[in-house]
Amino acid sequence: MFNSISNQASKLLNLTRNKEVNSKTKIITITSGKGGVGKSTFTANIAYLLSKRGFKVAVIDADIGLANMQVLFDLKPRYTFFDYIEGRNTITEILTQTSYENITLIAGKSGYQYANLKNSLVLTRVVNDLKSLNKYDLILIDTGAGLNEYVQEFLLISDNVLALTTTDPSALTDVYALMKMLSVHKERLFICFNHTKNYKIGETIANSLVNLAKKNRLNQNFMVEYIGNVSTSSNISTTSRLRKLFVHEFINDEITKQFHKVIDSLLNNIK
């Protein structure tokens, strides 16, 4: 399975390399492997904190088929990512300004069928066209769960890949599969632990993953950078249900501080 993912990824990487665009915009792809670990919630909250630090942020809801970013931002977007892909709208028409200053959403569409994306690299085109606008400092891409070819395309186009995981063994198995795929093509992976109370626990598990990679002789130049943890809080799920952002509502909460720490590490390391 890993080999077929890697072969597929190699082909995609060669193609995406030819499509690189000159732009100041940095891309961070947020992925998880396992579903339901809190990736969309995490992405929306870090988008807000990054915008408060003065960055112009675009968030792409690339969770094909299960778009929930518009719910988290409490929006009803007129157009989606797919209206652009399918040629109905221009890139600027699919930009939805959120109620938060400096955060723009490129919405996804629930129920969208993979089969509709006939040719590969359409996703790369959207990201490159967005970069070419030179309007944003950061583009955050919230991918779907798993490692299908669309997720791989988003991983390969990005210099910065962030895996959000929990300490659950099945989530860690998925992160290791991601490491294995990325180690062939990329220099590093950022890891952040959600639903994890203690910074040290995340760090210890991240180190174990690094040791496993060494033992299995993954590419030696591939680095895994642990960037922090986010605890579980009922206030996170409650604010999401109310279509609000936790870090906006609970500015001084300990968990908001954890989010800030994650942002500090990320900003110190992204390319």
Ligand SMILES: Nc1ncnc2c1ncn2[C@@H]1O[C@H](COP(=O)(O)OP(=O)(O)OP(=O)(O)O)[C@@H](O)[C@H]1O
């Ligand atoms: N740290 C946390 N504490 C408590 N609840 C959380 C936390 N992080 C996320 N959640 C909740 O977990 C649920 C799943 O989160 P979310 O939809 O962001 O996951 P996801 O990884 O994007 O899922 P999917 O794979 O389906 O896209 C939501 O109800 C969210 O409010």
